[in-house]
Amino acid sequence: MTIGDVADRTGLPAKTIRYYEDIGLIRPARDPNGYRSFAETDVHKLAFLGRARALGFSVEDCRTLLALYEDETRNSADVKRVAEQHLARIEDKIAQLQSMRDTLTHLVRDCAGDSRPDCPILTDLAKG
Amino acid sequence: MTIGDVADRTGLPAKTIRYYEDIGLIRPARDPNGYRSFAETDVHKLAFLGRARALGFSVEDCRTLLALYEDETRNSADVKRVAEQHLARIEDKIAQLQSMRDTLTHLVRDCAGDSRPDCPILTDLAKG
DNA sequence: GATAGGGGTTCCAGTGACTGGAAGGTCAAG
DNA sequence: CTTGACCTTCCAGTCACTGGAACCCCTATC
Structure with a gap:
């Protein structure tokens, strides 16, 4: 899945998705041509981030929440x-x-x- | 009056007062030694700005409001x-x-x- | 006269969370 | 072969300050 598809599916601007990768919230794979290649888990995380941001959580809070979400022993x-x-x-x-x-x-x-x-x-x- | 005095009188940080000069909201005079020399009108304007900012007006709104305040034909x-x-x-x-x-x-x-x-x-x- | 302190000065960088734009690479359709 | 819609990176700008470095000025004290 390319960034445009993910932008459509999550409602997040492509710019924002790139930014989230930049600051380490997500780590999408890359296709041989250099394009980002998003898996379902990436889309899921981005949707999570989008909802947390919509509730006003700071990006740093989002990072924490995402880590807790992924930690089954939380x-x-x-x-x-x-x-x-x-x-x-x-x-x-x-x-x-x-x-x-x-x-x-x-x-x-x-x-x-x-x-x-x-x-x-x-x-x-x-x-x- | 020096910037420190004005900061005490208006409650605005000296940094903020310098910033307001920088963006053209005030134009205090200068002493021969290069220090800003604030007149009562400057203090008055800064107090005005402080209150407008406290009401949440943007700095650009503050600029407009200050201009209107000084325009007797408003x-x-x-x-x-x-x-x-x-x-x-x-x-x-x-x-x-x-x-x-x-x-x-x-x-x-x-x-x-x-x-x-x-x-x-x-x-x-x-x-x- | 040296020094210590508490002012003041400028300029540069960082904040948060993007957003816009330039310059260029990739790909499918006509 | 070109067009157009994608994608890439990188740099700059947003808003209203704020922190810090490096330096100047003035007064008081030793």
Whole structure:
């Protein structure tokens, strides 16, 4: 299977797949002409990576998760820890964004949005 | 005023202040010895930038907002548009993160987190 | 006068996770 | 034989800093 087929099957851009090989997440074989030759296991791993990335895991977390996935002697506790830490980071981020949203919502609501220069958004930024 | 004083007063790292000069957000004067010499207007601008950044505006948005702030003939509509677009991006991001959080919360809840290898998190990632 | 310290200066490289683009090799179809 | 769609590598750019090296400036102390 060539990289284009794999890109179609996994939904990952070919560039991303090459990048994942570059940083050692996958090691596809090569055909005599130099083209990457993907096996089902490669496609499977890439799909795994795609889903982990879609859940927001960092590439390094993905590396860890993939290693755990392939380690039949893993402890689920190790997986859970990675996921919990990630979840905590996400919750922090959500809280941060919600606070921004709340402030912005008020500012936007109070701004006339017309041709006059007076603007509570700028006033707020200028004097905190 | 030297960069260290300004860093203390604005809470921005000196590195960041130099960076903002680099990309043309501020233009502090220079003392004969080559040190940056900040006026109150510079400090004010930096505080403005700090608050805009804290609300999540991109540096380019900050440049726009600062220009609008300094333009006495501005239309508040222009400010409002920038803020609304930013708000929309934030809301998208929140929705995305909440969806991740929901999925992760379920997965984490269902994972035993013990010394056995079985793990619904990995199962989910492996077969989406 | 030498030195130590705590400023300041520039410039270069790295971060994360790709993404775009150039320059060139390979292959099947017409 | 050429066209076009693939594939290859490598380099640069993204965003908003951040760390570090190598060096200059100023004050205080011995």
